[in-house]
Amino acid sequence: MARLVPVADPADPRLADYTRLRDVNLRKSLEAEHGLFIAEGEKVIRRALATGHPARSFLMADRWVEPLADALDAADAPVYVAADAVVEAVAGFPVHRGALASLRRLPLPDxxxxxxxxxxxxxxxxxxxxxxxxxxxxxxxxxxxxxxxxxxxxxxxxxxxxxxxxxxxxxxxxxxxxxxxxxxxxxxxxxxxxxxxxxxxxxxxxxxxxxxxxxxxxxxxxxxxxxxxxxxxxxxxxxxxxxxxxxxxxxxxxxxxxxxxxxxxxxxxxxx
Amino acid sequence: MARLVPVADPADPRLADYTRLRDVNLRKSLEAEHGLFIAEGEKVIRRALATGHPARSFLMADRWVEPLADALDAADAPVYVAADAVVEAVAGFPVHRGALASLRRLPLPDxxxxxxxxxxxxxxxxxxxxxxxxxxxxxxxxxxxxxxxxxxxxxxxxxxxxxxxxxxxxxxxxxxxxxxxxxxxxxxxxxxxxxxxxxxxxxxxxxxxxxxxxxxxxxxxxxxxxxxxxxxxxxxxxxxxxxxxxxxxxxxxxxxxxxxxxxxxxxxxxxx
Missing domain, CATH: 3.40.1280.10 (SPOUT methyltransferase, trefoil knot domain)
Incomplete structure (x- = not known):
């Protein structure tokens, strides 16, 4: 089963993967350092998971949990559930398509x-x-x-x-x-x-x-x-x-x- | 010669053509009512003029006047010259390419x-x-x-x-x-x-x-x-x-x- 974790504080350190998604410089260093990337929206998240990228966590408003339920159940990662305003405060913009996932990068082939x-x-x-x-x-x-x-x-x-x-x-x-x-x-x-x-x-x-x-x-x-x-x-x-x-x-x-x-x-x- | 007109007040009614350029609904009604459209940047403004669209006016920071001097001289319309902050306050966003022109629409052929x-x-x-x-x-x-x-x-x-x-x-x-x-x-x-x-x-x-x-x-x-x-x-x-x-x-x-x-x-x- 999906591990649903309600979160109310945008400063919660467990949401650090999702910080200021439009800040290119910040994201470059943060994503390189942690070997992660962000997928947005149900379709894209499903493709990222289906191609073998392990989830670190998910972040979404609760209305997005049900459409993604099977994928969340199958992934071994926490699902942070937060109000739209909290997601916006972390990401730095209104996330229209709702669901976000932080995924692990795979080693690039040569x-x-x-x-x-x-x-x-x-x-x-x-x-x-x-x-x-x-x-x-x-x-x-x-x-x-x-x-x-x-x-x-x-x-x-x-x-x-x-x-x-x-x-x-x-x-x-x-x-x-x-x-x-x-x-x-x-x-x-x-x-x-x-x-x-x-x-x-x-x-x-x-x-x-x-x-x-x-x-x-x-x-x-x-x-x-x-x-x-x-x-x-x-x-x-x-x-x-x-x-x-x-x-x-x-x-x-x-x-x-x-x-x-x-x-x-x-x-x-x-x-x- | 170009008619240069310094403007310092974003609320100056002579700048009304340039109001809130990213407000799609406002622009639709304003442009339809006055039969105008906006061109941005030297290259695009020159093409609009060269294809016979009469200028109603221009709005730009003074550094853009010289590169456009010949076109402004040839056009029978005032050139409002304003600080970047004034242009931004009118247009509603920072106008990177600097020069704006308000031009008259031509009747569309059938x-x-x-x-x-x-x-x-x-x-x-x-x-x-x-x-x-x-x-x-x-x-x-x-x-x-x-x-x-x-x-x-x-x-x-x-x-x-x-x-x-x-x-x-x-x-x-x-x-x-x-x-x-x-x-x-x-x-x-x-x-x-x-x-x-x-x-x-x-x-x-x-x-x-x-x-x-x-x-x-x-x-x-x-x-x-x-x-x-x-x-x-x-x-x-x-x-x-x-x-x-x-x-x-x-x-x-x-x-x-x-x-x-x-x-x-x-x-x-x-x-x-």
């Missing part, structure tokens, strides 16, 4: 093992926005990209907002993080991947004419500036999404990174 | 004239999120969709946040709003458009095998539930983005509406 069975990869260089990372995982999962490889500084897919925007896809797509660009990309090359660099550059090859192969990795750059020159130089070919000539003339010269990633995943998977 | 010269159309049913509408316009512009048709209740592309997220693409892509679904879709059919309804339904035709034609209109539904049954029933064919079987099994069964729209625009334009 790049070589994540890509061992993959044919279609995304490689993300230094994306800073958690919502974008989450949305890209959602695209990758839905369209059938086999794995994602992150640069050293790319935003954390298990940050609450990334998890939420991904609708839990961060648990469905295996991923690894490179320690160094050169070693990481070398690992991909040695595994036989063709590295394609997505760029708005008009001289790049259109996606529809991109070199294909048994194993293809698509490199995607950050929100503002796209891939850096170091990354572009390491790729086997630059590729682009064909843009409308009229749009270019009127100054609409790019897609946002999620739209670009969605199209690239679609082309990557359906083109082969 | 559906028949907007689609007269178009070959590739997007038709949006009842999207409620302004950021999504803006992002979809950006995709449409970048990829070369010729025009957008909105359902009667679809969110306003000239709402500040839609304009901003679109990066000004709402000025680049012609659009019209239907008064009624049936009449609107009839107009498209009479103009020779094949109507394709985008749906996650697994029994729909994959996009890559969709019926093409001289003129194709792609119907896109709202964020939560997709197209309603009325709209699906009016289409010539339902089409879907092929999803990964494994993803479906693990519950990642859909893309967000912007990712879906990006892929659909890409397929719509590149497939023909």
């Amino acid at each position: 790049v070589a093992s994540v890509v061992a069975e993959a044919r279609r990869l995304l490689v993300l260089e230094d994306l800073v926005d958690h919502a974008n990372v989450g949305a890209i995982f959602r695209c990758a999962a839905a369209l059938g990209v086999d794995a994602v490889v992150l640069s050293r500084r790319c935003a954390d897919p298990l940050y609450r907002r990334a998890v939420k925007v991904s609708m839990g896809a961060v648990f469905a797509v295996p991923y690894a993080r490179m320690a160094h660009r050169r070693d990481g990309l070398d690992t991909l090359r040695k595994a036989g991947f063709t590295l394609l660099a997505l760029t708005p550059d008009a001289s790049a090859v259109p996606l529809t004419a991109a070199p294909s192969g048994e194993r293809v990795a698509l490199l995607l750059g950050s929100e503002g500036d796209g891939l850096t020159s170091h990354w572009l130089a390491e790729a086997d070919a630059p590729v682009r999404i064909p843009m409308d000539a009229g749009a270019l003339a009127s100054g609409v010269d790019s897609l946002n990174v999620v739209a670009a990633a969605a199209i690239a995943c679609y082309a990557l998977v359906s083109g082969t | 559906v028949a004239s907007v689609v007269a010269e178009a070959r590739r159309l997007l038709v949006l049913e009842d999207l409620v999120d302004h950021a999504n509408v803006g992002a979809i316009f950006r995709c449409a512009a970048a990829l070369g969709v010729d025009a957008v048709v909105l359902s009667r209740r679809c969110a306003d592309p000239l709402y500040r946040r839609a304009v901003k997220v679109s990066m000004g693409a709402v000025f680049a892509v012609p659009y019209a709003r239907m008064a009624h679904r049936r009449d609107g879709l009839d107009t498209l059919r009479k103009a020779g458009f094949t109507l394709l309804a985008l749906t996650p339904d697994a029994s729909a035709v994959p996009l890559t095998a969709a019926p093409s034609g001289e003129r194709v209109a792609l119907l896109l539904g709202s964020e939560g539930d997709g197209l309603t049954s009325h709209w699906l029933a009016e289409a010539d064919a339902p089409v879907r983005i092929p999803m990964d079987a494994g993803a479906l099994a693990s519950g990642v069964d859909s893309l967000n509406v912007v990712a879906a729209a990006a892929i659909a625009c890409y397929a719509l334009v590149s497939g023909t």
Whole structure:
């Protein structure tokens, strides 16, 4: 049975895992130190548990206990039950979807093992926005990209907002993080991947004419500036999404990174 | 020369156009009543002016005057110059990109004239999120969709946040709003458009095998539930983005509406 524990004081130390969920700097150090992450909402919590992430605890208003009862019963962790105002005081914002879970991070596999069975990869260089990372995982999962490889500084897919925007896809797509660009990309090359660099550059090859192969990795750059020159130089070919000539003339010269990633995943998977 | 007018009082009635920019209900009635909309940031303001929208006024901290000097000189409207704190007090939030403009809306063309010269159309049913509408316009512009048709209740592309997220693409892509679904879709059919309804339904035709034609209109539904049954029933064919079987099994069964729209625009334009 679920261990329900009523809590009335936002300063209760047992709720420390849920402190100020929108404070990115605080969360980074707190989550790293304790090896935890936060899942929000019934659907996402269920996916996190189903993919083997052990719960440390749960925090929710009592109306969320019943819909989650079977999952709470199965988890060996306390369920802190508190009024909405208490949850808001701890989390620092009104938690609309109600239920929160603090879960244990699992050790990340290394790049070589994540890509061992993959044919279609995304490689993300230094994306800073958690919502974008989450949305890209959602695209990758839905369209059938086999794995994602992150640069050293790319935003954390298990940050609450990334998890939420991904609708839990961060648990469905295996991923690894490179320690160094050169070693990481070398690992991909040695595994036989063709590295394609997505760029708005008009001289790049259109996606529809991109070199294909048994194993293809698509490199995607950050929100503002796209891939850096170091990354572009390491790729086997630059590729682009064909843009409308009229749009270019009127100054609409790019897609946002999620739209670009969605199209690239679609082309990557359906083109082969 | 620009008419610079220093303003120190957030309650100054000359700043009424800029009141509480995040208050959706207030803005809807205020903008409709006065036939205005707000553009934010140098790039977007320049595009709004360049596409023939007359300025009613501008509001900015003085550091933004110089970068916009030529545009302000050319516009016949007062430039209210105020401290950041005053702008924030009026707008209701810190305006990071600094410059704001209040511009006059132009009369919207009717559906028949907007689609007269178009070959590739997007038709949006009842999207409620302004950021999504803006992002979809950006995709449409970048990829070369010729025009957008909105359902009667679809969110306003000239709402500040839609304009901003679109990066000004709402000025680049012609659009019209239907008064009624049936009449609107009839107009498209009479103009020779094949109507394709985008749906996650697994029994729909994959996009890559969709019926093409001289003129194709792609119907896109709202964020939560997709197209309603009325709209699906009016289409010539339902089409879907092929999803990964494994993803479906693990519950990642859909893309967000912007990712879906990006892929659909890409397929719509590149497939023909």
